[in-house]
Each structure stands twice: as C-alpha cells, then as structure tokens.
Amino acid sequence: MEQSEEIIRVENLSKSFGTTEVIRDISFSVYKGEVLGIIGPSGSGKSTILRCITQLESVSGGSITICGRSLVKDCVYAGKKELRDIALKVGLVFQNFNLFPHYSVLKNVTDAQIHVLGKSKEEAEYTAAQLLARVGLSAKADSYPCELSGGQQQRVSIARSLALKPEVLLFDEPTSALDPELTGEILAVIKDLAAEKMTMVVVTHEMAFARDTSNHIIFMDGGVIVEEGSPQEVINNPKQTRTRSFLARFNA
Amino acid sequence: MLQGSVTSLEVFFLTLVFAVPLALPVAAGRMTKNKILSAVTKIFLLIIRGTPLMLQLLVVYFGPGLLCIWINKQFGTDIRLTWPRFLAANVALIINYAAYFAEIYRGGIESVPQGQYEAAKVLGYTKNQTFFYIILPQVVKRIIPAMGNEVITLVKDTALVQIIGVSELLRVAQETQSRLFSFMPLFVAGVFYFVMNWAVEAIFVRIEKRLAYYK
Numbered sequence: 104m105e106q107s108e109e110i111i112r113v114e115n116l117s118k119s120f121g122t123t124e125v126i127r128d129i130s131f132s133v134y135k136g137e138v139l140g141i142i143g144p145s146g147s148g149k150s151t152i153l154r155c156i157t158q159l160e161s162v163s164g165g166s167i168t169i170c171g172r173s174l175v176k177d178c179v180y181a182g183k184k185e186l187r188d189i190a191l192k193v194g195l196v197f198q199n200f201n202l203f204p205h206y207s208v209l210k211n212v213t214d215a216q217i218h219v220l221g222k223s224k225e226e227a228e229y230t231a232a233q234l235l236a237r238v239g240l241s242a243k244a245d246s247y248p249c250e251l252s253g254g255q256q257q258r259v260s261i262a263r264s265l266a267l268k269p270e271v272l273l274f275d276e277p278t279s280a281l282d283p284e285l286t287g288e289i290l291a292v293i294k295d296l297a298a299e300k301m302t303m304v305v306v307t308h309e310m311a312f313a314r315d316t317s318n319h320i321i322f323m324d325g326g327v328i329v330e331e332g333s334p335q336e337v338i339n340n341p342k343q344t345r346t347r348s349f350l351a352r353f354n355a
Numbered sequence: 356m357l358q359g360s361v362t363s364l365e366v367f368f369l370t371l372v373f374a375v376p377l378a379l380p381v382a383a384g385r386m387t388k389n390k391i392l393s394a395v396t397k398i399f400l401l402i403i404r405g406t407p408l409m410l411q412l413l414v415v416y417f418g419p420g421l422l423c424i425w426i427n428k429q430f431g432t433d434i435r436l437t438w439p440r441f442l443a444a445n446v447a448l449i450i451n452y453a454a455y456f457a458e459i460y461r462g463g464i465e466s467v468p469q470g471q472y473e474a475a476k477v478l479g480y481t482k483n484q485t486f487f488y489i490i491l492p493q494v495v496k497r498i499i500p501a502m503g504n505e506v507i508t509l510v511k512d513t514a515l516v517q518i519i520g521v522s523e524l525l526r527v528a529q530e531t532q533s534r535l536f537s538f539m540p541l542f543v544a545g546v547f548y549f550v551m552n553w554a555v556e557a558i559f560v561r562i563e564k565r566l567a568y569y570k
Contacts, residue, residue, distance in 0.1 A: 159476065159477070191479050194477070199470060201468075204569045205493055215478040220479075248569070263478070
C-alpha cells in the first residue's frame, strides 16, 4: 500500500502531572484515511494523548506535528495564531458529549461554523442539515440536548465536530457513557465515517469494534505503547503477556 | 409618604443598575490567577460581607469629612469635604451589593462544567467568545434563584439609608406615626415593601420559566 499523507505525527511524547508520569516517550503516526484504534486499561494514558493533540493539555516533552505543521517541537509550542489554525484541523468527540445545553441541536452544529469559521447562517444551516441527516437526527434539529437520549446527544456532538471539516476526528471513549444498545448507534456512525475514509483516532474499550474498524491498533499500559500492529495481530494474536492478559476475557 | 417611597424606589433601582454590572469585574478579580489582585479582592469581599451595612453607610457618608479633620490637624490645612446623603447612601449600597452579587456570579461561573470550556476550546472559540456565548448564558440561568433572594433583601435594606438622614419610606412613616399618633403609616409602609417584593418575586419566577427550556 502506498504511504499517504501524514495527518498526525507524535514523536517521543511525554506528559507528567506533577511527579506522576502519565505518558512516557510515545511515538506514532496517523495517515490520511486511516483509522487508528487505541486500547488499554483505564489510566494507561490513552485519553491524555488525545488531550495533548487537541491542546487541552500541554506536553511535558516531545513533538506533535499536524498536517505537516508543528504544534509542539521538543516541548516548544508554536505561536498563538498557528496553534489556533492547527486546532481547527483536529476535531474531538468527548466521552460525555459536552453539548451546549442552552443551544438547540441545530445551533450546536451551526454556532461554531458561524463564530469560528465566519460562515453565513444559511451556509452553516445547510451544512448542519446535511450532517444531521447523516447521523439520522434531522427530525431533532429544533430539540434541546436535554430532550435527547445519550446516543442521540453523542451523534449530535459528532455532527458538531464534523461541521468544522476537520482533517482528523478524535474519539475519546465515545461509547463509555452509553448502554449497549446506544453504543451500537454510535459505532455505526463511526463505521460509516471510516467507510468514507475519514481519518480518525478512536480510544475505545469496544474490542470487536476496534478490531473491525481500525487499520492499526495501539495497546497502551502504564503510559507506554506495549504492542502495536494490525488489528488481527494485536487483538487476535497478541504477542506480549500484558496484552494477552488484558484481552483474555475478550478472546476467551 | 409618597416622596419617601419614591426615594426608596430610587435607591433600589440605582443600586441594582450599578451593582449588577459592577459585580462582574469584582467576580473576575476574585477568580483571577494574578495573586495580588485576587488577594485584594478577597480582602475587599471579606470586609464588605463581614461588617454591617449600616456601619458601611456611616463610613461612606462621614468618612471623607472625618479624614479631612484628621489631615487638617496633622498638616494645619483647612480642607472641608462633605457630600450629599442620597449619593453616599447609593454608593454604600452599590459597593455592598456588588460584593454579594460577585460571590453569586463566582458560584455560577464555577458551577459550569469544565467540559463546556473544553468543548468550546476544541471547536476553536476564542476565550471571549467562550465566555459570552457558551458560559455566561448558562451562568445566568444558574444564578437566578440566588439573585432573586438578594434583590428581595435589597428592597428591605433600602430602609437602612435613614441612618445617614435620607428620608426614605420607613423614616417618613415613623415621623408621620409620631405626628399623627397612629399605627397606620407603619402599616402602609409595610404593605409597600411587601407589594414591592411580590413584584420582584413575580419577575424572577417569570425569568426562571423563560429559561426553563433547557437543563
């Protein structure tokens, strides 16, 4: 397979909170159209990686490059304007949705387009209508988030992220707050996006989903990458003992 | 007594109009990462909320004059400074209520989940946009009950400005009572405060209902 454009490059990334090292010397790349699955036990640093890439946390060491532009190089951050430009290339879907409760579903999807990208209201609403149709929520455009189920809220938040046309969409345990039925709804949406070659990084505890959707899997524990490779290798035939014990219940 | 109630209403509205916006920078000062500014604000809030409003009225009205006497004694000068009672009464109430409002605002701002800030940041909103579009509307909804409480207290606190000689409703009512030797003026004053707060309550209930469309 020919190597396509590199969307995210993480090199020797480390992050500490006080004296606790959460991430230690991690490197990986995500290429255009690829889905990277990150699995591992709670507290292994998976979410922190996404939070570093989206600038919600500052790194303690290492470099992050997004679409060829340096976000942080050897722990030195780019200028304010560059950081903002880079931030717009990356979308993030949160575990607990974080929709804006005072805005209707439609406004949740249009507001950032208008205030951040400077689009006209008509243009923003046209884009929003398409995205809401895509996640199956056209009928809910005028509802408020509190009137929706968790699965519906998460689908709105995916539409909200897509509305800004990011180069890559990151998912931080998008189904962990949902029951199994609603989980299916969200996974179906992500699978659709994968089929359309959307570049994505998915942190998840849904092993079957990670195996079936990802092109590449990273298994993390204790802030380091323990094992990585194709889904078949890592999930079906793990080589490391730690990976095996983590997946024991799944593979049993 | 009509003039008295007009004075009470003036004090009420002036305090509200100035204290509501003034409390925003005070709340910001309380929450800032700048240690000096936040320490100064904390001390200010401690003093204002820790001493009687009546005492504050006296200090604001007589303070400048007493300060002049002291300066004149020290330096042999002859400065005199007095200011209108009505103005002093309003200034004292505005400072006092801005302090209480600021703490209510702070509670409201800090109760908005961190995830709202994070979602806004990831979507590319600037800090100002995040505050005015995302956070502030949610703060308003959260502080309405506490603000209603405080505004009702303000209606009754306007009666305190008589301590520096402002002829507000209760003082006029008391004077009329001793002049006519009748309980009626005090009763009328009581009804006035009650009706006033009834209106305040009704307005707040209305605002709450209007904001009830989301949780």
